[in-house]
Amino acid sequence: MTKRQMILGMHLGNGYGSQTSAWRAPNVDPANYASFDAQVRYAQAAERGKFAFLFLPDFPGLEADVDHEAPSMTLEPMMTLAAIARATERIGLVATGSTSFNEPFNIARQFKALDVMSHGRAGWNAVTSSDPAAAANFGQTLASRPHRYQRAHETIQIAQALWGSWQQDAWIKDQKSGHFADPGKIQPINMQGEHVASRGPLPIPPSEQGQPVIFSAGGGGNGLELAGRYANGVIGATFTIDDARKQRQAYRDAARRAGRNPDEIKFFAGVMPAIGKSKRAALDRRVQLGELTAASRVAYLGSMLNLHLDAHQLDDPLTAQQLVAASPSPFDPRSPRALEVAREGWTIRDILAHGVIDYHPTPVGEASVTADHMQEWFEASACDGFWVSIDVNEDGVDTFVDEVVPLLQDRGIYHHDYDGTTLRDHLDAPAQYGLDPRLTDPTT
């Protein structure tokens, strides 16, 4: 049997990178927020590293303090992926799309068009959107969670049924006989849910992978059931191996409850590497990126350690008394790691540069430190792969691809090349066209 290998996805956001001050980093063009060429360059670099997919979060609105920060998302995920689709060949293209603020027909049409355009590389991260500010942009208030999740089930099922409404052998395109398609094989779906409905059909033929793959991210118990039924990929938010194993297992159990094989869901843990030629160099990179934000984060670091800390101490380590009094806050899962770093004697500025308040674990040091982290999590069955979030894309994607990827390959835990051509191939996801016949509770 061949050794199990990890699958990698790369986070694409605002065109700068995942650190909020990446737009100000040296050699970064501050206009990249509006540059599709920059996004294409990062996508091509990830493809060189044989990443299985790009993953674009989305929030339909403005969520940043634009006084100093760039918004964290792309201008528009489907437009971005359309540009990337035309300039790449193998890498999967996963965009987030809201089930609350889109009609299923729009979702089905846009994602399947992207799937056809990219020759079978599209994926849809189906989210309910849980921010009132997003709802306001559609002239709405946020619906209750049960309402949002009911609508999400209906929207996904209707989109999938629409994807199957043009049967796989419907397109005849025989110039001689003059038959374009078989109308008997392109039929309405007539699905009526409580919140959304569609008659169909959707006039789009199958792609090389049939139809787009479903992804899911977060969302508590409701999100778990949603992923269990439909998802082939889940992006997790988790800070320890133990927690990641539990989350991965919960998704696998949810898939089993839905009558699926648990291996059909791949769980991706986040990782936000800080890479430098030495640990000090990696920290300095983050210190520089955190220049404007460090002082404002000290109080929060204090709350994670159950201490009163203030910015005057930014360039000092915690005192002996503070270290004795410190304890990890139960309200933030990142607290034990923050305390561990504090006990190593770093200054508060350097503690923050370890990424202890970032959204995913941050291995800090040479490329091998990141490779070690990924190997440890993967071999502990904490994940099937990683969603890699680069601090500054301009040089960080290449550094990861040139320095971390070869280590993973040498260790036999990451592929040297793509085996297949579609996103479904890259995820080893089963063929599916239209609704999954194993789902016992269709909307109709």
Ligand SMILES: Cc1cc2nc3c(=O)[nH]c(=O)nc-3n(C[C@H](O)[C@H](O)[C@H](O)COP(=O)(O)O)c2cc1C
């Ligand atoms: C790693 C991760 C990424 C997420 N990405 C998005 C996103 O891009 N857009 C979005 O609207 N929600 C995103 N979410 C939020 C979840 O989909 C979900 O809405 C949230 O956890 C709130 O749960 P609720 O819908 O049950 O209230 C993400 C969650 C996680 C854990």
